[in-house]
Amino acid sequence: MTENTGLIEAINGPAEARKTGRSCVLNRRSFLLTSGVATATVMVTMHTADGLANVPALVATYPRKLIGKLSELKPDEPLDFAYPDDNSYSESMLVKLGREAGGGIGPDKDVVAFNYNCTHQGGPLQGTYQADDKALGPCPLHLTTFDLTRHGMFISGQAYQSLPQVLLELDGDDIYAVGMFGLIYGRYDNLQG
Ligand code: FES
DSSP, X not given: OOTTHHHHHHHHOHHHHHXXXXXXXXXXXXXXXXXXXXXXXXEEEEEETTEEEEEEEEEEEOOOEEEEEGGGOOTTOOEEEEOSOSSTTOEEEEEEOSSOOTTOBTTTTOEEEEESBOTTTOXXXXXXXXXXXXXXXXXXXXXXXXXXXXXXXXXESSOOSOOOEEEEEEETTEEEEEEEESOOTTOSSTTOO
């Protein structure tokens, strides 16, 4: 059982969370064949000429990617990484807030990760981390600021969607990205970069 199992289950459902263990599988994108992302084979029930039948299906899953070590994180010093792939709009940041946060991992539940692209029109949020407010922003385009302690909720500005949060898992000292909560700007599907 990992620290973010509850959040992962909330997104994927308990059955998927049990079945896939550490993987994140979004139900709504079952059956999507993908390239560049992890896949898994599951049995699904489909209508056939002979009635219902269980058939194997390849589904897209989020990769489990090592993005840092807990012992090496310094408070309020973001670490950049790309997730769920290296394609457009995958730029993300990992940060130890020094304050408990929604979805936070570690002994203080203060380590979180977010995508860097503003949900309004994709303004780049790199370099805008505010240590005092534990926020990203203001966005250089239209000044939206996002609260990193509350799942990336917007505080002010033009955006009306939260910043996508990268779901994290702690395995010993290793921090893994294992999924996403929210749609990345510029994508119609997070796994179709
Ligand atoms: S693009 Fe960020 S507020 Fe408009």
